[in-house]
Amino acid sequence: AQTVTQSQPEMSVQEAETVTLSCTYDTSESDYYLFWYKQPPSRQMILVIRQEAYKQQNATENRFSVNFQKAAKSFSLKISDSQLGDAAMYFCAYDGGNNRLAFGKGNQVVVIP
C-alpha cells in the first residue's frame, strides 16, 4: 500500500488567519492524483480539493489552495481567511490511477474565534 504521511496531528488557527497542512507521500509512479478531504464533526467526508500530478499549476478552490511539489512528493493544503466552519479533520489522499485511495492519518484543525 502507498504511504501518505501527515504530521502535526492538531493545528490551531485564529479566525480569518491562514493555516497550512503538510502531506508527503511515497510513490514510484509519474502520474497520479492527490486529494484533500475534510471530515467535520458530523463525520461526513467532503472533497476539498484535487490535483493531477502531471499538472504543474497548483489547484485552487476559493479559500483553499495547494502547494504541489512533485519532486519532493509534497502536497500541502493552505486554508486562507479561516472560518469557524473550517474546523474539522483533514485527510490527504493518494490515487495511483487504480481508483484506490491511500489516506494519511489526518490533521485536526481547530479554529479559534
Added chain:
Amino acid sequence: DGGITQSPKYLFRKEGQNVTLSCEQNLNHDAMYWYRQDPGQGLRLIYYSQIVNDFQKGDIAEGYSVSREKKESFPLTVTSAQKNPTAFYLCASSDRRVVLNEQFFGPGTRLTVL
C-alpha cells in the same frame, strides 16, 4: 437527490455474531468501496468493487466479506473472525469513467461490539 446511504447509523453486536452493514448509491457509479476508520488512524480500505459481480480485497480484508449483486448495492458483512470490529465504517462510490474521479462518501455506520 443523488447520494449514498448507509444503514444503520449505529449498530451493536455481541461477540461471535456476524453483522451486515448496508450501503446503497443512486449515483450510477460503477465503483464502490468500504473503509474502516479508527481513532488516530486514517481510512483503511477493506474491500472495493469496480463492477457488478466482481470485488477485490483491500488492505485489511481479513474478517470481512462483501457481495456486489447489484450496481447500487455493496453490503459489508463483519464476521466473527474479525478480532476487533468496533470502528466507524464508511462506504464510498466513484465514477470510473471520469478522469480524476473523486470518491463520494456515505454518512457512515458506527459499529460497537459489546
